Amino acid sequence: MLGVARRKIACESIPAAILGQALQRIRPLGSILPRNYSNGAKEMMVREALNSALDEEMSADPKVFLMGEEVGEYQGAYKITKGLLEKYGPDRVLDTPITEAGFTGIGVGAAYHGLRPIVEFMTFNFSMQAIDHIINSAAKTNYMSAGQISVPIVFRGPNGAAAGVGAQHSQCYAAWYAHVPGLKVLSPYSAEDARGLLKAAIRDPDPVVFLENELLYGESFPVSAEVLDSSFCLPIGKAKIEREGKHVTITAFSKMVGYALKAAEILSKEGISAEVINLRSIRPLDRATINASVRKTNRLVTVEEGFPQHGVGAEICMSVVEESFEYLDAPVERISGADVPMPYAANLERLAVPQVEDIVRAAKRACYRSVPMAATA
Amino acid sequence: MVLWLARSRLSHQFGVRIGAVDALRRSLLWAPSPSPSNPTPTPSSHPRRGDRCGGRVFGDRRPLCSAPSVGSSDEGEDPRDNRVLDFPGGKVTFIAEMRFLSESPVERVNCYRVLDDDGQTISGCKFQEVSKEVALKMYNDMVTLQVMDTIFYEAQRQGRISFYLTSIGEEAINIASAAALSLDDIVLPQYREPGVLLWRGFTLQEFANQCFGNKSDYGKGRQMPIHYGSNQLNYFTVSSPIATQLPHAAGAAYSLKMEKKNACVITYFGDGGTSEGDFHAALNFAAVMEVPVIFFCRNNGWAISTPTTEQFRSDGAVIRGQAYGMRSIRVDGNDALAVYSAVHAAREMAISECRPILVEALTYRVGHHSTSDDSTKYRPIHEIEHWRTARDPISRYRKWIERNGWWCDATESELRSQVRKELLQAIQVAERVEKPPLSDLFTDVYDRVPSNLIEQEKSLRETVKKHPGDYPPDVPV
Numbered sequence: 131m132l133g134v135a136r137r138k139i140a141c142e143s144i145p146a147a148i149l150g151q152a153l154q155r156i157r158p159l160g161s162i163l164p165r166n167y168s169n170g171a172k173e174m175m176v177r178e179a180l181n182s183a184l185d186e187e188m189s190a191d192p193k194v195f196l197m198g199e200e201v202g203e204y205q206g207a208y209k210i211t212k213g214l215l216e217k218y219g220p221d222r223v224l225d226t227p228i229t230e231a232g233f234t235g236i237g238v239g240a241a242y243h244g245l246r247p248i249v250e251f252m253t254f255n256f257s258m259q260a261i262d263h264i265i266n267s268a269a270k271t272n273y274m275s276a277g278q279i280s281v282p283i284v285f286r287g288p289n290g291a292a293a294g295v296g297a298q299h300s301q302c303y304a305a306w307y308a309h310v311p312g313l314k315v316l317s318p319y320s321a322e323d324a325r326g327l328l329k330a331a332i333r334d335p336d337p338v339v340f341l342e343n344e345l346l347y348g349e350s351f352p353v354s355a356e357v358l359d360s361s362f363c364l365p366i367g368k369a370k371i372e373r374e375g376k377h378v379t380i381t382a383f384s385k386m387v388g389y390a391l392k393a394a395e396i397l398s399k400e401g402i403s404a405e406v407i408n409l410r411s412i413r414p415l416d417r418a419t420i421n422a423s424v425r426k427t428n429r430l431v432t433v434e435e436g437f438p439q440h441g442v443g444a445e446i447c448m449s450v451v452e453e454s455f456e457y458l459d460a461p462v463e464r465i466s467g468a469d470v471p472m473p474y475a476a477n478l479e480r481l482a483v484p485q486v487e488d489i490v491r492a493a494k495r496a497c498y499r500s501v502p503m504a505a506t507a
Numbered sequence: 508m509v510l511w512l513a514r515s516r517l518s519h520q521f522g523v524r525i526g527a528v529d530a531l532r533r534s535l536l537w538a539p540s541p542s543p544s545n546p547t548p549t550p551s552s553h554p555r556r557g558d559r560c561g562g563r564v565f566g567d568r569r570p571l572c573s574a575p576s577v578g579s580s581d582e583g584e585d586p587r588d589n590r591v592l593d594f595p596g597g598k599v600t601f602i603a604e605m606r607f608l609s610e611s612p613v614e615r616v617n618c619y620r621v622l623d624d625d626g627q628t629i630s631g632c633k634f635q636e637v638s639k640e641v642a643l644k645m646y647n648d649m650v651t652l653q654v655m656d657t658i659f660y661e662a663q664r665q666g667r668i669s670f671y672l673t674s675i676g677e678e679a680i681n682i683a684s685a686a687a688l689s690l691d692d693i694v695l696p697q698y699r700e701p702g703v704l705l706w707r708g709f710t711l712q713e714f715a716n717q718c719f720g721n722k723s724d725y726g727k728g729r730q731m732p733i734h735y736g737s738n739q740l741n742y743f744t745v746s747s748p749i750a751t752q753l754p755h756a757a758g759a760a761y762s763l764k765m766e767k768k769n770a771c772v773i774t775y776f777g778d779g780g781t782s783e784g785d786f787h788a789a790l791n792f793a794a795v796m797e798v799p800v801i802f803f804c805r806n807n808g809w810a811i812s813t814p815t816t817e818q819f820r821s822d823g824a825v826i827r828g829q830a831y832g833m834r835s836i837r838v839d840g841n842d843a844l845a846v847y848s849a850v851h852a853a854r855e856m857a858i859s860e861c862r863p864i865l866v867e868a869l870t871y872r873v874g875h876h877s878t879s880d881d882s883t884k885y886r887p888i889h890e891i892e893h894w895r896t897a898r899d900p901i902s903r904y905r906k907w908i909e910r911n912g913w914w915c916d917a918t919e920s921e922l923r924s925q926v927r928k929e930l931l932q933a934i935q936v937a938e939r940v941e942k943p944p945l946s947d948l949f950t951d952v953y954d955r956v957p958s959n960l961i962e963q964e965k966s967l968r969e970t971v972k973k974h975p976g977d978y979p980p981d982v983p984v
Contacts, residue, residue, distance in 0.1 A: 221765065227795065232754050232788020239758025242743060243693065245765065247758075267751050275736050275744040276727035277951040311952050335954040367957075414957055 172358065177347040179321035180210045183328040184248065186360045188218055191246065194332060197224040197233055198250030198287075207252050208288065208347055234260035234285070238267045241283040241337075248332065251287035254303045254341060261306075268337040269312035284331045289317070289341035290384060290435045291483055297471035302436030304383065307339040308413040308445070314366055315412040317341040319387040321351040323410055326364030334366060341412075343384045369416035371423070375405030378493045379423040381446055382433040383409040386484065390433055393489035402497055412442060417449045424450050428459040429496040433489055438466040461504035463492040615822050618869060619849060620839040624897075626906025628844075635687070635848040639913055644706075645686050645843060646908055647922065649678040649901050652702045654926045655711060656874070659718060662934055663732075663878045668718045670732045674699045676873030679843040679900035680805055682706055684773070684868075687850035691770035693759055694742045695752040698733055699805065700775045707740040711929050715937035722983075727951070728943040750780040753789035753802065757863075760798035764861060771799040771857040773850075779810025781824045790831045793863035801853045802833075802865045805840065807872035812885040828865035840868030841900035844907070871898065944983045945971070 174182075188194045195218075200207045202215040202225040215223040226233040230251065237247040251257045257264065268281045291300040308315045314336055318324040324342070331338040356362060372387060373394050382390040387408045394404040405423050409416065424430050430450055432443030443464040450462060468482040494500050591598045621634040628634070637645070656673040663671040674681055681702025688694075694703050701714065713725070717735050720728035726736060726744065736744025743759075746752060756774035763770055780786060781804060793800050804824040808815055821827060828835025834856065838849045846868060853864040871894040875882040882891065908914040945967065949960040971978045978984075 224796075227788075227791060229784070229788040229791075231784050232792055235751060235754025235785055235788065236758035236761065236792055239695070239752075239755030239760075240762045241758070242755060243759040243762035245758075245762045262748060263751060263754070266748055267746065267755065271744070271746075272954070273951045274726070274729055274734070274746070275951075276725060276729060276947075278725065278736055278738040279744060280954065314953070414959065417959075 171352050172354075173350045174321040174325075174353045174358075175348060175350045176318070176321050176324045176342075177208070177210055179324035179351075179353070180328055180342070180347075181212055181214075183325045183332075184211065184214060185217070187329055187332040188214065188222060190360070191332075192222075193244065194246045194248065195222040195224065195240075196248050196250065197226050197237055199226055199228060199252050201225060201250050206250075208344060210342075210347070211250070230256050230260040231263060234263040235267060237283055238263050238271075238281060241268070241281045242271070242279055246282045246284075246332065248284045248286060251285065253292075253299055253344070254287050254289040255299050255301055257285065257287070257303065264307070264313070264337070264339070265310055269310050271312075272336070273312055280335050281337045282335045284328075284334075284338045284340055286328070286331075286340035286342060288344040288347075290343055291467070291472055291479070292344040294474060294476060294479060295472075296474040300472035302341075302434065302467070303339075304341055304412045304434065305436055305441045305445075307341075308415075308442065309440075310413075312337065313413060314338045315341065316366065316410065317343075317383040317412055318410065319346070319372075319384055319408050321353050322357045323364065323370075323408070325353075325357055326362055327366070327410060329363045330366050333363065338366075341384065346385055346388075349388075364410065367411045367414040367416055369410055369419040370408045371405060371419070372408045373404070373406040375403040375427065377403045377427055378429040378431060378496050379405045379407060379420070379427045380431045380433060380489065380493060381407045381409055381420060381443075383412060383442070384435070386433045386435055389484065389486050390489055392486045393493065396486070396490050397493050400494075400499075402493060402499070404493055409442075415445065415449065417453065420446060421450060421454045424454050425457045428457055429493075430458070431463040431465060431489065431492045431496055433465045433484060433492075435467050435483060438464065438469055441466050460496045460498060463496045465489055465492050610820070612822060612826075616825050616837050618837045618839050619845050620842050621844040621848065622842050622903060622907055624903060626903050626910060628907070633848075634844050635851045637686075637844070637847060639911070641686060642908055642911070643913055645682050645847075646901075646904060646914065648682045648685075648702060648705050649843070649904065650922055651711075651926050652678050652681060652705055653901060654923060655701075655705075655714065655930055658927065658930045658934070659714075659732075660874070660878065662718075667934070667938060668732050670878055671718065672698055672733045672877040673874035674702060676871050676894060676898075676900070677805055677807060677840065678702060679846055679904065680803075680840045680868050680870060683843040683846035684775075684803060684850045687847045688773060688854060689770065690741060691768065692741065692854065693756075693763070693770065693772045695756045695759065695772065695774040696742065696745055697749070697752065697776050697780060697805075698745050698747070699777070701733065701735060703775075704735055704737060704740060704742050707737075707742065709735065709737060709740060709742075711926075711933040712936065713737075715930075715933040716940065719934075719937040719940070720942065721937055721940040722943050723937075723940055724943070727947045729947075750776055750783035750785040750789075752776070753780070753783075753785050754792065756800050756802070757789045757793040757796065757798060760793065760800035760863070761796055764796075764798050769858060771801060771854055773801040773803055773854075775803045775805060777810060778804065778806040778808065778815050778818055778824065779813060780804075781827070782810075782818060790827070790833060790863070790865070794832045797861050798863060799857040799861050800863045801850065801857055802828075802863060803850070804865065804867045805870060806867055807840075807870045809872045809876070809882070809886070811876040811880060812882070814886075823867055823869070825865060825867035831865075833863050833865050835865035835867065837867045837869065840870030841898055841903065843900060843904040870900075942982050 196211055196214060201211040202223045205212040234249055237249040240247050264285060268283055271279050271281050290302040304315060304317060307313055316327045316331055316338060318327045328340060331340050373391060380390045390406045394406050397404050405427055407420060407423060432446045434442045443466060447462040465484045465488050470482060472482055473479055590601055592601050621628055621632045623629050652674060656675055659671045660673055662668050677699060681700055685703040685706035690707060716723040717726055718732040734745040736742060752774050753776060756772045760772040763772060790802060806823055810818055825835045825837040836849055838845045840846060849866055853866055856862065857864050873891060873895045905914060946964065949964045950956055952960060968984065971984055
């Protein structure tokens with residue numbers, strides 16, 4: 131069975147590191163439930179958060195169904211859909227043949243007629259084979275049909291770089307999909323984000339692109355009782371201030387939020403108080419929260435994993451220039467992945483993806499602790 | 508031992524000395540046991556020139572050239588051949604000699620036809636009967652479609668609409684297939700099927716409104732002409748990319764299956780559309796998922812300027828159905844009764860057996876691909892004229908209803924002038940109706956208008972108010 135995943139994940143054998151990580155994450159069924167600690171705080175893995183969100187929404191609405199490669203019998207390429215085939219049956223959890231264009235089109239057609247499909251891409255890199263259906267058949271249809279045809283579909287799957295998977299498995303598609311009117315684009319970071327945003331996405335009448343991250347699947351986050359409730363839902367289009375600060379605003383989404391938080395920790399030791407914003411929603415972008423923060427701190431660093439040109443950071447910068455230009459005390463700093471297809475060798479990969487130190491240096495530049503990038507031009 | 512035997516037998520037969528290596532090679536190619544009744548085999552491993560494929564050359568084995576399709580039985584076959592192998596996918600009988608399936612069948616798939624060129628039912632034909640009412644409505648709508656196409660095409664030429672695309676030559680396909688369906692059946696069109704909408708009750712005024720993109724257009728002026736859609740009539744809005752509607756149809760059919768409704772999906776596409784990846788995915792999936800969908804291929808011979816000879820090498824589209832495990836039929840697309848019967852039967856099978864059906868209707872695209880095309884540049888005018896006149900589906904069907912005593916010349920000219928009048932009227936009205944209001948620029952992007960678009964609309968209105976001279980006067984704000 132791993133042979134199938136093998137074919138998609140790498141041309142030759144799965145690198146030992148990945149396999150090791152993957153095997154570590156295949157835990158027995160019992161750990162789907164969050165573990166209890168003596169002080170009452172529950173922790174939940176992002177994987178469990180997504181699984182529970184899918185389970186609850188499928189249970190609440192019989193129109194919701196899943197489709198994708200390996201989502202059923204294999205329990206999901208990353209085990210996100212574990213147990214769902216058994217619980218809901220093959221009518222609601224469809225293992226599809228290998229044709230992203232095909233099953234995306236089919237999902238859109240089902241949505242046209244009123245079902246609520248959740249289409250999984252093994253990684254969003256493969257969504258490019260289906261992108262005509264995502265854009266032309268899903269995103270634009272409500273508009274082109276003048277409201278006659280709505281497309282309540284969710285496209286989800288891992289996005290961005292994993293570890294050692296090379297150029298065709300590492301691209302970040304946030305900027306691509308956020309470019310298109312008619313789509314909503316979400317990207318969770320924590321387990322709370324994963325649960326709340328996925329539920330919101332499933333309930334939303336518009337097509338939603340839900341960008342997860344493979345390396346976050348195994349990370350655990352504390353979750354409150356409110357988050358665990360089956361009616362829990364996060365609003366689409368609202369960012370979250372993960373850490374309040376006074377001196378510089380750092381925006382990030384998905385895995386980079388964790389990096390930004392680490393950078394904020396390091397910066398605080400040097401007397402720089404960074405405010406970290408977890409975007410959660412790439413389209414619509416929470417311009418209000420971002421601008422309010424920049425008006426408070428007067429400095430901005432945008433962080434993303436994807437390629438720099440036409441990226442999410444470029445849009446955030448423009449939004450701030452449009453609305454809060456007078457409040458900026460320093461040029462906006464942009465941290466992004468390197469402008470190259472992702473290399474495979476571990477050392478090269480590390481250099482091609484933002485690291486915590488890059489964020490720290492950028493924040494310092496914005497705070498004039500060192501010369502800003504723009505000033506050196 | 509075998510080697511020695513082979514060598515000695517071969518040498519004996521050929522009267523030629525062959526080396527041990529040669530003998531070894533030959534014994535590995537095929538098990539030699541030439542029977543005395545057969546002609547002298549040659550030492551070459553290729554069949555003799557002039558051998559007909561399938562003829563016996565070497566022993567009782569067939570040569571290594573293309574053989575007729577599997578299924579033709581062979582006399583004197585070794586009983587050891589009737590053994591069964593077990594592989595994923597099921598049991599297969601194996602044979603000990605190589606046989607390639609031919610790339611082209613001995614005979615093309617037969618075409619179902621009911622009316623001959625004179626509008627007479629072919630003797631011994633079987634077809635689905637139609638009542639006089641339905642038969643006349645079919646004719647009425649075929650003529651209306653033809654007249655509508657002609658007039659809208661002219662309107663585009665006059666610059667009154669920006670674009671148009673006709674269905675001339677395919678009226679039987681349009682109307683007869685629609686007539687065989689119920690209003691509950693969902694239609695996912697390509698773009699050459701406005702007749703289906705017409706049958707279901709879309710008015711000439713509604714067609715005109717869409718082409719002119721005015722306020723009354725159900726599409727709120729957002730789409731090019733001929734991109735009709737109607738929720739009420741279960742006709743999904745036309746979408747330009749080719750064949751994307753095919754997987755949509757499979758998905759919508761899946762949705763119907765879950766609802767257990769007494770209805771099916773029908774989706775139309777051309778010969779060109781069968782080349783798209785979506786065609787493969789849709790048919791394959793529909794067969795695997797077992798959903799009630801009719802895949803209707805209008806094989807009209809041309810995909811803009813690409814003739815079918817350059818589009819595929821298969822025997823049209825119908826032959827591919829079997830490759831996907833799908834029941835299929837080929838019909839004469841210019842024969843209204845044949846199309847009606849085939850779709851009627853396909854619908855019943857699709858719904859009662861919950862399976863997809865492929866219908867290939869052979870026809871000819873008499874008009875240009877669209878108003879952006881001049882097909883005389885790539886095909887001879889006499890060919891177009893031949894199909895426009897001698898093979899016209901409407902006149903053929905007319906002969907049939909006239910034979911039944913249901914139609915005559917007077918009613919014909921009355922109908923045509925009536926339709927023409929109505930159309931010209933509809934165009935005049937549509938031209939004068941206001942264009943959609945400014946607010947329609949921003950609605951329906953999402954289910955609810957997002958704040959950024961509300962702001963944009965506000966700022967646009969302010970700009971229009973400040974600079975009224977820069978803004979067209981006939982567009983309502």
